[in-house]
Amino acid sequence: MGIYSKPVVFAVLSAVVILIGTIVTVFIPLFMPSTQPVSPFIKPYTAIELEGRDIYIREGCNNCHTQTVRPLRTEVLRYGEYSKPEEFAYDRPFLWGSRRTGPDLNRIGGKYSDSWHYRHMHSPQGMFEKSNMPPYGWLAGNALDTRHSFRKISVLEYGYSKKEVAQQIADYKAKVTAPDYDSRETRDQVTPEKLRSELTEMDAIIAYMQKLGRDVKNLETTK
Structure with a gap:
């Protein structure tokens, strides 16, 4: 029997794959300098x-x-x-x-x-x-x-x-x-x-x- 015949296992593995993909494509870039550009001309609010x-x-x-x-x-x-x-x-x-x-x-x-x-x-x-x-x-x-x-x-x-x-x-x-x-x-x-x-x-x-x-x-x- 393959994985497709085990709906619970298939659902869990699918969720894990989606979670990994989300972390790699969404959350990791949030902490990369290239996605948070800062310019010396931009000053914090007084x-x-x-x-x-x-x-x-x-x-x-x-x-x-x-x-x-x-x-x-x-x-x-x-x-x-x-x-x-x-x-x-x-x-x-x-x-x-x-x-x-x-x-x-x-x-x-x-x-x-x-x-x-x-x-x-x-x-x-x-x-x-x-x-x-x-x-x-x-x-x-x-x-x-x-x-x-x-x-x-x-x-x-x-x-x-x-x-x-x-x-x-x-x-x-x-x-x-x-x-x-x-x-x-x-x-x-x-x-x-x-x-x-x-x-x-x-x-x-x-x-x-x-x-x-x-x-x-x-x-x-x-x-």
Whole structure:
């Protein structure tokens, strides 16, 4: 009697073969350097950018906005250079998304000023009458909680020391509260007076969006 006449043995052997094939073709490549490209131009998120990313996830922004520009002519013309594997080296989890209720944001960094983002977050319909994006003006009324920023960065292994994290937070706070901040007037319009000298959740999410695609643009200019 051959193996085909023994259904239980055949099923077990088939499962073993499939398992071995899965490990060889899926799991082993996950740990190979060639499948995890890293570029010196791609920098880990700063403490403020990471806090902004967490807010972005918390508010479900990735449900309506993708962060993947496919290598198609029409997409490149609209959004910019197509997405590269190395630019997601520090994304945990990935936020590629699958729906474009709103435009793709993978190249939004530096496309608009901070002032533009403050106005848009505060009232999307005030800038685009037919926009179906809900207003997020209330984020400017929430003080940013950075108590766990260093812990988050440590878990993600971004390599910043506690002192560097504290400095990143202090530097960004100094930037957005400075009298000569180029978007100060707009920020003051959307931020309650009591929080104008503090960091808010809106400051953080804008910092995150201004990061998206910025490093890849630097990489492309070197080619």
